[in-house]
Amino acid sequence: MYIRIPLAVGVIYSADGVFKPKTISVNGEKFLIDKVLYKKNYCPKSVGAIAPIEFTIMVGGEIKKIYFEKDTGKWFSVKKILKSNEGKSYFTQ
Amino acid sequence: MKERVILHSDANCFYASCEMVLNPSLRDKAVAVGGNEAERHGIILAKSEKAKKAGVTTGMPLWEAREKCKDLIIVPPHFEIYSKFSKLLRKIYERYTDYIEPFGLDECWLDVTSCQTDGFIIAEEIRQAVKDELGLTVSIGVSFNKVFAKLGSDLKKPDATTVISKDNFKEKIWPLPVSELLFCGRQTTKTLRECGVTTIGALAKMPKDFIERRLGKNGASLWDYANGLDSSPVIHKDHYTPPKSVGHGVTCVENLINNDEASKVIVSLSLDIGYKLRKENLYANGVSLVVKDENFVSYSYQKRFEGSTQDESLLAREAISLLKSNYPWRFKIRALTITAISIETSDTPVQTDMFFDTEKEEKKKRLSSAVDSIKDTYGKSSILPATVLDEKKMPAHEADRATLPGNMKKG
Known part of the structure; x- marks a missing residue:
C-alpha cells in the first residue's frame, strides 16, 4: 500500500515563470536540494493525484522523486507502507 | 488535395476511471459511479471494465446493478473532477492541433491533417501521454473523416488505436450494425430494418435516392456516412456555438x-x-x-x-x-x-x-x-x-x- 506524504517545498522562480524546487522541509528540518535531475508530467499509479509534475531530485547524495500537483498547488512524495508478519506497520521508501 | 487525417479519442470508462485515478485502491475492481438513491435518481452513470463484464450497464438502477455484480463498489459522482480531467485531456490534444471538437466530456475529434507526423503515430503518442500524465486510457480511431474515426475508436476498447483507411473500411466498418452509425437513432434503425437494411454496408449499397425518399435529408447524410463521404469539418477549439436552449x-x-x-x-x-x-x-x-x-x-x-x-x-x-x-x-x-x-x-x-x-x-x-x-x-x-x-x-x-x-x- 502506498500513501501520499505532504511536503513543504521551497521553490525558486525564474524571470520567465519557470520554477524548480530548492529546499524540502521534513520534521522541521530543512534540506537543500542538490540538483533537479529530471522533470516530467507523470502521474504515479500508486496514489491519487491530478496531472502532477514529477521531479527527480538529488538530496544529500540520494535520488528521490517528488511531485507537484498544479491543480491544488501541493507538493508530495510517495511512500510505501508494509506490514510485518506480526501485523505491525512500518514505513519504507 | 491531401487526404484528411481525423482522430477520434474516447476516454475509456471515463467517470469510473477518474475515480480510480484519485483512489487507486479501486483499480482492477468492479466499480460504478452512481446517482443518489435517497434523491430518487439512483442509476448507474458509468462503470469500470470489470463491472461491465459482470453485466452492469449505464442507466441501470443501482439495486439491479448490485444484484448483477455482488462485489460492485458504487461511488457518488464528482462532476467537477470529471470536468477537470476533460480539460486536461484537451490540453494534451492541443499539443498537436487547434482543431479539437469535443463530443461530451470524454470524447473529442482532432484534425491533424496539417501535422507532419503520421496519424497513427500521433494517436499512439496521445495514448501514452494520457496514460503517463493523467493515469487514464483512451481508445483512438484514425480515419479520413469524423464518422469513421468515431466508429474506429469504438472497435477496440480499452486503450487501443484503430486505423480505418480507404482500403479497409469496407472490411472493418460495413459489417457493423447500422445502429452504430452516428445519428442513426432507434426510429431510423427500425425504418431501415423494414427496408431490409441491418448493416452499414447494406445501407451503403442501397440507391441513395431510395434512402432519401424514405428518410429525407437525414437518410441522405447517413448514406454519405456509410460510403465514407462525410466531409464535415472538425471545429476550431475556440469556436463558440451558442446553445439552442x-x-x-x-x-x-x-x-x-x-x-x-x-x-x-x-x-x-x-x-x-x-x-x-x-x-x-x-x-x-x-x-x-x-x-x-x-x-x-x-x-x-x-x-x-x-x-x-x-x-x-x-x-x-x-x-x-x-x-x-x-x-x-x-x-x-x-x-x-x-x-x-x-x-x-x-x-x-x-x-x-x-x-x-x-x-x-x-x-x-x-x-x-x-x-x-x-x-x-x-x-x-x-x-x-x-x-x-x-x-x-x-x-x-x-x-x-x-x-x-x-x-x-x-x-
Missing part, C-alpha cells in the same frame, strides 16, 4: 401533489435559468415545461413569448400557467424540467412596441445584475425569493450551499 430539470425527493408544490419547484428551477441566460448574454423567446408523472409518463408543453427575455420570474410565471392550464393531476408529479427555448444572442435586433416601458425594464436589469453579483460571491442559495424558502421536495446539493463571508460559517 437553456434548461434545468429535477427529480423531486417526494412526488408533488398539487399546483402549489409544483409552482415552488418551477420557481426554483427558473432561478438558475435566468442566471445562466444573463451570464451567457442570451435571451429566450419561449418556455418549455416537461412534466414526468409518478408512472414515468412525460407530458410536454410549450409557449412562445411576444418578446425576448432573461427574466426568470417571467419564465416561471409562464411555466406555471402552462402547468395549471394543461396538467390534469390524475397522477402526482415525479420530475419537472423547465427550458428556455428559441434562444437569441444579445446582438440580435429586437423590435419593441411603442408602449414598451424602457425605464421599468432597465430597473429590472439592474436588480437582476445585483442579485447575480451576490450569487457569484456567496453562492446560488445566498439570495432567494421568499416563495421557495419552505420548498422541501427538491434535492439538496452541496454546490448550492451558500458560502458566507469571514467567520460566519454555516452550522
Whole structure:
C-alpha cells in the first residue's frame, strides 16, 4: 500500500515563470536540494493525484522523486507502507 | 488535395476511471459511479471494465446493478473532477492541433491533417501521454473523416488505436450494425430494418435516392456516412456555438401533489435559468415545461413569448400557467424540467412596441445584475425569493450551499 506524504517545498522562480524546487522541509528540518535531475508530467499509479509534475531530485547524495500537483498547488512524495508478519506497520521508501 | 487525417479519442470508462485515478485502491475492481438513491435518481452513470463484464450497464438502477455484480463498489459522482480531467485531456490534444471538437466530456475529434507526423503515430503518442500524465486510457480511431474515426475508436476498447483507411473500411466498418452509425437513432434503425437494411454496408449499397425518399435529408447524410463521404469539418477549439436552449430539470425527493408544490419547484428551477441566460448574454423567446408523472409518463408543453427575455420570474410565471392550464393531476408529479427555448444572442435586433416601458425594464436589469453579483460571491442559495424558502421536495446539493463571508460559517 502506498500513501501520499505532504511536503513543504521551497521553490525558486525564474524571470520567465519557470520554477524548480530548492529546499524540502521534513520534521522541521530543512534540506537543500542538490540538483533537479529530471522533470516530467507523470502521474504515479500508486496514489491519487491530478496531472502532477514529477521531479527527480538529488538530496544529500540520494535520488528521490517528488511531485507537484498544479491543480491544488501541493507538493508530495510517495511512500510505501508494509506490514510485518506480526501485523505491525512500518514505513519504507 | 491531401487526404484528411481525423482522430477520434474516447476516454475509456471515463467517470469510473477518474475515480480510480484519485483512489487507486479501486483499480482492477468492479466499480460504478452512481446517482443518489435517497434523491430518487439512483442509476448507474458509468462503470469500470470489470463491472461491465459482470453485466452492469449505464442507466441501470443501482439495486439491479448490485444484484448483477455482488462485489460492485458504487461511488457518488464528482462532476467537477470529471470536468477537470476533460480539460486536461484537451490540453494534451492541443499539443498537436487547434482543431479539437469535443463530443461530451470524454470524447473529442482532432484534425491533424496539417501535422507532419503520421496519424497513427500521433494517436499512439496521445495514448501514452494520457496514460503517463493523467493515469487514464483512451481508445483512438484514425480515419479520413469524423464518422469513421468515431466508429474506429469504438472497435477496440480499452486503450487501443484503430486505423480505418480507404482500403479497409469496407472490411472493418460495413459489417457493423447500422445502429452504430452516428445519428442513426432507434426510429431510423427500425425504418431501415423494414427496408431490409441491418448493416452499414447494406445501407451503403442501397440507391441513395431510395434512402432519401424514405428518410429525407437525414437518410441522405447517413448514406454519405456509410460510403465514407462525410466531409464535415472538425471545429476550431475556440469556436463558440451558442446553445439552442437553456434548461434545468429535477427529480423531486417526494412526488408533488398539487399546483402549489409544483409552482415552488418551477420557481426554483427558473432561478438558475435566468442566471445562466444573463451570464451567457442570451435571451429566450419561449418556455418549455416537461412534466414526468409518478408512472414515468412525460407530458410536454410549450409557449412562445411576444418578446425576448432573461427574466426568470417571467419564465416561471409562464411555466406555471402552462402547468395549471394543461396538467390534469390524475397522477402526482415525479420530475419537472423547465427550458428556455428559441434562444437569441444579445446582438440580435429586437423590435419593441411603442408602449414598451424602457425605464421599468432597465430597473429590472439592474436588480437582476445585483442579485447575480451576490450569487457569484456567496453562492446560488445566498439570495432567494421568499416563495421557495419552505420548498422541501427538491434535492439538496452541496454546490448550492451558500458560502458566507469571514467567520460566519454555516452550522
